[in-house]
Amino acid sequence: MDTEGMTARLKLHPNVTGQKFTVNELKDWLIYKNVKTGIVEDALHDMVVQGIYGIFMEVARGKEPVKGKDGHFIFYVKNPENEKGPKELDNGEVEYVHTKEYTIVEEGDLLAEYVPATNGEYGYTIDNTMRVPMRGKELPRLKGRGFRIEEGKYYAAAHGKVEITEIGMQVTNLLEIPGDLDINYGHVKFDGDVYIRGDVKSGMEIKAAGNVDIKGHVGNCVIEAGKNITINNGMQGKFSGRLKAGGNITCKFFENSKAVAGGDITVRSVLHSNLAAEGKIKVEGRESIVLGGSVYAVRGMEISEAGNQMEVPTKLAAGVLPAMMKRNAELLAMIKKVEEEVELLDKSARIMERITHTKVAKETANRRRKIIQAKIIKATELKKYKEEKLRSEELINSGKKARITVEKIIFPGCMVEISGNRIEIKEQIKHVKFVLKDGNIEAALLY
Numbered sequence: 001m002d003t004e005g006m007t008a009r010l011k012l013h014p015n016v017t018g019q020k021f022t023v024n025e026l027k028d029w030l031i032y033k034n035v036k037t038g039i040v041e042d043a044l045h046d047m048v049v050q051g052i053y054g055i056f057m058e059v060a061r062g063k064e065p066v067k068g069k070d071g072h073f074i075f076y077v078k079n080p081e082n083e084k085g086p087k088e089l090d091n092g093e094v095e096y097v098h099t100k101e102y103t104i105v106e107e108g109d110l111l112a113e114y115v116p117a118t119n120g121e122y123g124y125t126i127d128n129t130m131r132v133p134m135r136g137k138e139l140p141r142l143k144g145r146g147f148r149i150e151e152g153k154y155y156a157a158a159h160g161k162v163e164i165t166e167i168g169m170q171v172t173n174l175l176e177i178p179g180d181l182d183i184n185y186g187h188v189k190f191d192g193d194v195y196i197r198g199d200v201k202s203g204m205e206i207k208a209a210g211n212v213d214i215k216g217h218v219g220n221c222v223i224e225a226g227k228n229i230t231i232n233n234g235m236q237g238k239f240s241g242r243l244k245a246g247g248n249i250t251c252k253f254f255e256n257s258k259a260v261a262g263g264d265i266t267v268r269s270v271l272h273s274n275l276a277a278e279g280k281i282k283v284e285g286r287e288s289i290v291l292g293g294s295v296y297a298v299r300g301m302e303i304s305e306a307g308n309q310m311e312v313p314t315k316l317a318a319g320v321l322p323a324m325m326k327r328n329a330e331l332l333a334m335i336k337k338v339e340e341e342v343e344l345l346d347k348s349a350r351i352m353e354r355i356t357h358t359k360v361a362k363e364t365a366n367r368r369r370k371i372i373q374a375k376i377i378k379a380t381e382l383k384k385y386k387e388e389k390l391r392s393e394e395l396i397n398s399g400k401k402a403r404i405t406v407e408k409i410i411f412p413g414c415m416v417e418i419s420g421n422r423i424e425i426k427e428q429i430k431h432v433k434f435v436l437k438d439g440n441i442e443a444a445l446l447y
Contacts, residue, residue: 001035001060005125008035008060010044012053023048026059035060036128060126068120068136074113075169077103077162104191105156105171112142112169114152146171161192173210180216181206194225202238211247218251228263235259237273248279270295278395284407290314296321298395300402307425311413319402319419319436324395331389338382345375404434405446416441 001008008030012021023044030039038061047057105111120133147154147169156162160173173192177185180198188194193210202219206212212225218235228247235241237257243249248263254273259265264279272292275281281297283290288304294315295301307314352368404416410432414425418436431446 006062009056063123065123065133066121068118070136071117112154143168144170298399307411307414317417320399
């Protein structure tokens with residue numbers, strides 16, 4: 001027997017009388033020697049049957065205790081932070097710039113679950129002494145925010161993005177990129193706010209449901225935000241870079257870029273760019289200018305200087321454009337048409353309902369269901385058109401009193417348009433505002 005009592009070995013010597021041992025005799029002898037469990041009967045059988053003498057054979061074996069499994073977490077969400085750089089597609093091609101779509105969860109979604117450590121399995125020595133296993137190591141709770149814990153399960157406490165770190169997890173509606181956004185990071189598609197501490201390199205795309213805040217410079221990129229876009233430095237779009245915001249856009253300068261805002265646009269200078277805002281456009285600050293391209297704002301604009309002595313073509317537009325009035329008329333016609341279709345479907349459904357109560361039931365019921373489905377589709381379409389028309393009328397009303405104010409000077413080569421009426425600037429004019437009066441654009445000095 002070894003010193004730890006885990007194994008016993010036996011060596012047989014030939015009996016001088018020639019009598020052979022039996023397996024039961026060997027077992028009894030082992031029990032006499034305090035070997036109570038773990039006897040290897042196959043080994044005893046081989047020793048007896050094969051007549052193995054003079055060799056130590058292992059005839060009893062205890063069981064080592066098995067350490068318990070450590071506690072661990074099961075995560076039900078993935079972490080896109082691990083998906084940086086080029087990746088190989090299923091067809092073998094390499095995608096060098098991919099769109100990173102973040103895991104978005106709703107309140108109450110299961111994020112993770114903790115599986116506790118186990119006690120392990122007990123062992124025993126050959127004298128039947130129990131050996132206690134070492135229990136698995138427990139892990140501390142996940143640190144972070146935006147979740148709640150119930151019986152070891154982690155649930156989202158609010159709508160947002162899930163981010164898993166080495167020590168915890170957080171649910172937040174803000175995606176923060178600590179440096180530049182480039183091909184190593186990938187395009188961004190996020191259902192929340194995006195904050196970028198560095199630049200957005202050319203070729204990148206951002207689509208965010210909330211705000212986009214960029215501390216650096218923006219190149220030839222496509223950026224869309226459901227709310228506001230703020231760029232601390234400028235944008236050089238190389239004629240194809242563009243911004244689209246549901247709210248306001250604020251930028252230091254635009255050069256060869258496009259920008260569309262559902263609210264206001266505030267910028268220091270605009271060079272050969274096309275801007276459009278459903279609110280106002282303000283081009284203000286030291287050495288601010290609008291040169292080349294076109295600038296359009298429904299509610300009007302306030303700029304410092306437009307054009308230059310080289311008479312570079314520059315367009316300033318405000319108010320209600322003919323295209324807006326045309327679309328409003330189209331919406332009115334479509335609403336009337338769909339309303340008539342909904343009314344017709346409603347009448348047909350009532351007729352089918354009366355017929356359903358007769359003996360011709362099955363075929364009529366199927367037709368009625370199809371009519372009801374068509375009515376639901378048309379009702380949804382009607383709601384969409386009415387919402388667009390309401391928005392259109394709000395824009396038209398807000399643009400009726402639009403004016404264009406030039407604080408310093410406007411040069412020849414510029415065109416001013418208000419609600420479809422145009423004038424070309426033939427000479428330099430300082431400190432002027434342009435307004436629409438009785439269908440004509442009038443220029444009035446500010447002071």
